[in-house]
Amino acid sequence: MITNISQEIKDYLEQNQTFLILTHKKPDGDAIGSTIALGKGLKSIGKTVDYYIDMPIEKKLDAFHEIVYFDTHILKEYDAVIMLDCSTYAYAFKPEPMVRFEKMLVIDHHQSNENFGDYNHVEVASATGELIFRLLKQMSIILDDEMIDAIYTSISTDTGSFQFSNVTSQTHEILSQLYYCKNSFAPLSKKLHHEKSFDQMKMFGEAISSISLFENGRIAWIYLDQQTINQYGGMINITDDIANIGVNITGVIIGVTIKQAEDNLYRVSLRSRSPYDIDVSHIAKEHGGGGHQRAAGFSYSGLLSDLKIEIIKFLKEEYELCD
């Protein structure tokens, strides 16, 4: 179901003059892509737009020229603050103390959004970039090449290159329109989904080398110790896809990835897959972590051997994985 933006929001965007765009902490492709597309769109119709963004930005997203304007200028007061791709105010990355503003507009695609703005344009979609694309079209704003790449980045990253269950007919309809504007997104897509530094690639290989299977191949276990992590440039080079390696193995229903941060301090990522869809957020939340049913994480202080016993026990007890 596509909802057009309300006349109220359209008026708000057209009648205000100074805008500050914010997004969530640790901005991803959708956060950065929708920020750039909307920011440049508003600038193109004569608005003053500033950005305040959590840094650093992931390497794969750093080619956008518009990034030079991020965090370079901030007024004491804005007509309008726009919060993108952020479902709760707590998760927003914002100036401390917050700048003064007239009204806040929230634009987001998460069902869980708390509607914390004065205006809220919240609609379930594959990415906030989908909503921004439709909004710009409705405002008759012409998309330049960088805005087109930004929308592509939003949608492509938040859907795992059009593979996740959040993809809809409308998602592909928008892509169909983007391809009318630009012939090929192949180099951009390669950068977003495949490119790794040598160290990142080697770290990925070490993760695979470490895999062991438990419980008749239903649990995959990946362990990266401090020495290995440091050898390949530290935690920053552990790419997101490492946590998914386990559940990409045939027959595996739980992927556990453990990274040693310090002696007796571990970062744990859990992934769960169909047909069981075990809720891994339970054990994560018990340990002060977070996430959702199929992807969760937490930090653990203690012995690795105890951690392992606890995780296996949790999975066995609660879900009777074993006979």
Next chain:
Amino acid sequence: MITNISQEIKDYLEQNQTFLILTHKKPDGDAIGSTIALGKGLKSIGKTVDYYIDMPIEKKLDAFHEIVYFDTHILKEYDAVIMLDCSTYAYAFKPEPMVRFEKMLVIDHHQSNENFGDYNHVEVASATGELIFRLLKQMSIILDDEMIDAIYTSISTDTGSFQFSNVTSQTHEILSQLYYCKNSFAPLSKKLHHEKSFDQMKMFGEAISSISLFENGRIAWIYLDQQTINQYGGMINITDDIANIGVNITGVIIGVTIKQAEDNLYRVSLRSRSPYDIDVSHIAKEHGGGGHQRAAGFSYSGLLSDLKIEIIKFLKEEYELCD
């Protein structure tokens, strides 16, 4: 540019009764997907359809029910032979001797197609599955769930999940229509693009472990020896994506992957990437192999050390990679 099928081809499909569907050797997702979609489509309007396919079929494609009809029945004569996704007659997988038939129809998306049929519906598109989808629509044939999955498989595999430069606005327009028929392709897409057996995953990890870089990081070199290959289930477990590992590393422009088949017998895969786009098919063809500018391969009998010298020399001399 979308071309509708001609009235002549439409008549041919509607007026003939017995069909044999063939495709190319070593059938991939597009070959199998377009075969199933067209085969079931013709059956749904009362035609007799047999299939003759090169076996085995890749594991990721083996869930289609229609596969039970492959190679199980073959007549001595058909009204019509349809050759799918195959650019030359030499590359076709066909009965020896060939069955008798009235007329052959070639349906293919490769620009290089030699138009070797009595009728040829050849049009550049992301996949033959695109052409089959439009053909079925034009014939007002209703797609069942398996046909929808088959079309999705064709397009998704031939575009690397909508990432390659062959994707067009029309590709996404078709996907948009497929999503009207089915809510989510996420599990299918995961199977097509991510799932590996434990041995395949370990082999992939070994390939990464073996990477070394030459020529200031412009050439990535992967080597899998016989022992490693056998340890993880043999050549059949070397997945296609291994050949791309090298060029997915930042700064690498040539990826070389060498697999030891026997003592002094090697299979070589070469990949080239922008901005240089070195034509790696030259050296492949010199050694009796094949491929195209950015992806080629050949077999080599001799010493590994000589092979390495020759490849590096080729790359250095012809393209002045080095100073």
